Amino acid sequence: QSAQFLCMKEKNPWHRPVTIIITVIGVIAIVALVTVAVLQNWPLSQKYKYGIVLDAGSSHTALYIYEWPAEKDNNTGRVEQTHSCTVKGPGISSYASAPQKAGESLTECMQEAVHRVPKKRHHETPLYLGATAGMRLLNVQNSSASNKVFQAVDEALREFPFAFQGARILSGQEEGAFGWVTVNYLDDRLRQGLETNGALDLGGASTQISFVSSNYDGSESPSNSVNFRLYGNDYNLYTHSFLCYGKDQALRMTLAQQTRSGPTSILDPCFHDGYSETKEYSKLYDSPCVSDRKPQEAPSTYIHTGKGNFHQCQEIVKSVFNFTHCQYSQCSFNGIFQPHLQGPFGAFSAYYFVMNFLKLTNTSIPLEQVKEKLAHYCATPWTQIQKQYPNVKHKYLAEYCFSGTYILTLLTEGYNFTSESYPNIKFIKEIKGSDAGWTLGYMLNLTNMIPAEAPDSPPLPHAGYISIVTVIAVLLFVLFILSMRPFWPQCSKEPQII
Ligand SMILES: O=c1[nH]cnc2c1ncn2[C@@H]1O[C@H](COP(=O)(O)OP(=O)(O)O)[C@@H](O)[C@H]1O
Ligand SMILES: [Ca+2]
Numbered sequence: 001q002s003a004q005f006l007c008m009k010e011k012n013p014w015h016r017p018v019t020i021i022i023t024v025i026g027v028i029a030i031v032a033l034v035t036v037a038v039l040q041n042w043p044l045s046q047k048y049k050y051g052i053v054l055d056a057g058s059s060h061t062a063l064y065i066y067e068w069p070a071e072k073d074n075n076t077g078r079v080e081q082t083h084s085c086t087v088k089g090p091g092i093s094s095y096a097s098a099p100q101k102a103g104e105s106l107t108e109c110m111q112e113a114v115h116r117v118p119k120k121r122h123h124e125t126p127l128y129l130g131a132t133a134g135m136r137l138l139n140v141q142n143s144s145a146s147n148k149v150f151q152a153v154d155e156a157l158r159e160f161p162f163a164f165q166g167a168r169i170l171s172g173q174e175e176g177a178f179g180w181v182t183v184n185y186l187d188d189r190l191r192q193g194l195e196t197n198g199a200l201d202l203g204g205a206s207t208q209i210s211f212v213s214s215n216y217d218g219s220e221s222p223s224n225s226v227n228f229r230l231y232g233n234d235y236n237l238y239t240h241s242f243l244c245y246g247k248d249q250a251l252r253m254t255l256a257q258q259t260r261s262g263p264t265s266i267l268d269p270c271f272h273d274g275y276s277e278t279k280e281y282s283k284l285y286d287s288p289c290v291s292d293r294k295p296q297e298a299p300s301t302y303i304h305t306g307k308g309n310f311h312q313c314q315e316i317v318k319s320v321f322n323f324t325h326c327q328y329s330q331c332s333f334n335g336i337f338q339p340h341l342q343g344p345f346g347a348f349s350a351y352y353f354v355m356n357f358l359k360l361t362n363t364s365i366p367l368e369q370v371k372e373k374l375a376h377y378c379a380t381p382w383t384q385i386q387k388q389y390p391n392v393k394h395k396y397l398a399e400y401c402f403s404g405t406y407i408l409t410l411l412t413e414g415y416n417f418t419s420e421s422y423p424n425i426k427f428i429k430e431i432k433g434s435d436a437g438w439t440l441g442y443m444l445n446l447t448n449m450i451p452a453e454a455p456d457s458p459p460l461p462h463a464g465y466i467s468i469v470t471v472i473a474v475l476l477f478v479l480f481i482l483s484m485r486p487f488w489p490q491c492s493k494e495p496q497i498i
Pocket of ligand 2: 057058132202203204349
């Protein structure tokens with residue numbers, strides 16, 4: 001005789017056709033529910049849109065390609081820089097005497113853009129060119145030449161398959177304000193309504209300062225005020241662009257200062273000891289920033305020699321700022337109103353290039369120590385500097401002592417940063433992979449990509465929505481299994497003797 005489980009002899013209720021059909025339908029329903037939940041938004045977010053901005057600066061032109069998820073362009077979608085290209089040669093304002101070449105210079109980077117942007121998106125991809133202080137100066141100096149440059153650039157850009165939206169000069173106000181928008185957009189400060197960062201942009205021909213100050217409502221010096229309503233928050237921005245105070249034009253001004261009497265040589269404390277180069281008067285004074293100071297009588301050239309002295313250099317740099325008159329409650333320089341500095345600042349473009357080269361981007365180093373380090377660098381003989389940096393472009397290398405001195409002087413004497421507020425500055429090149437600069441803010445504005453009001457967002461984020469649907473589906477399944485309990489096999493614990 002053998003012991004057996006009686007129930008093993010009964011027919012398994014799971015094998016009843018009704019149960020099988022109900023189970024299969026239940027499982028299919030659950031799988032379908034979860035699949036629909038997952039796929040609801042997914043396929044759309046995989047597609048991207050593109051925008052291209054050309055930054056026609058005074059020293060060079062750069063092309064930026066931006067990308068964002070196709071169905072989110074009006075609210076929360078993040079716009080990111082996916083590619084940048086530096087145009088070979090000088091800025092477009094340097095082609096005043098051969099405008100055609102300004103257009104031609106852009107083709108290489110434009111062809112790169114044609115390959116980078118998916119072909120089916122070409123026709124809907126907006127393309128902008130914004131020119132800054134180099135073209136502002138050319139426009140002052142010779143407006144017909146600047147028009148010809150724009151015409152040539154226009155014609156060249158129309159040849160490409162993108163939706164060309166035109167080439168124009170940005171006002172200094174726009175340049176400053178869009179730089180501020182870029183920095184705060186990339187830091188995700190606007191959408192979240194967080195306190196904003198100020199923006200400091202140093203170019204070759206102009207420099208911009210933009211920040212929100214709680215004691216500035218735009219009533220004092222309204223020309224420095226820009227109002228934005230972004231994601232439901234109002235911003236009253238102070239911004240100013242100083243034409244001629246980019247580092248290349250500022251250098252010209254210090255050289256003009258030193259060649260007032262038309263000498264055959266100058267001993268410049270902003271250049272290294274041992275540096276010596278013959279330069280032309282006509283080239284030095286060929287800019288509206290200095291043209292009115294050209295000496296009456298001067299030889300055609302002067303010998304530019306260095307003596308590497310930071311403190312003397314700083315004195316010369318200070319002399320290009322005018323602190324004598326201010327018709328407002330307070331001024332930065334040249335009689336320009338500036339409210340009290342407030343909040344953290346991001347300093348980019350040439351601020352970053354120069355301070356990064358000098359290894360001075362760490363602003364937690366006390367300002368006094370930064371000055372000492374720079375003084376030591378300036379005092380290093382030119383032969384030693386050249387040996388130490390054989391691969392650095394000659395023009396940049398020769399000018400870093402001046403550029404560093406100019407930056408510290410502009411920040412402290414010009415904008416009134418102190419040893420206490422200096423650590424509020426961060427020298428940055430990019431934020432989360434996108435370059436800091438006016439281009440992104442410019443495109444976001446022209447494509448209406450930052451809404452004035454906070455977008456209505458679904459109550460749950462996508463991931464939360466999927467999780468909840470999945471949990472409910474699993475619960476339903478468990479409930480279903482439990483509800484089948486009457487049909488479960490009933491076994492008696494005790495083996496029965498048959
Ligand atoms: O690697 C570098 N080292 C030093 N300076 C640089 C470097 N790259 C760019 N720059 C400088 O940054 C500045 C960029 O100015 P930009 O061409 O944007 O003029 P803009 O904004 O006044 O129109 C120029 O003075 C240029 O020489
Ligand atoms: Ca610039």
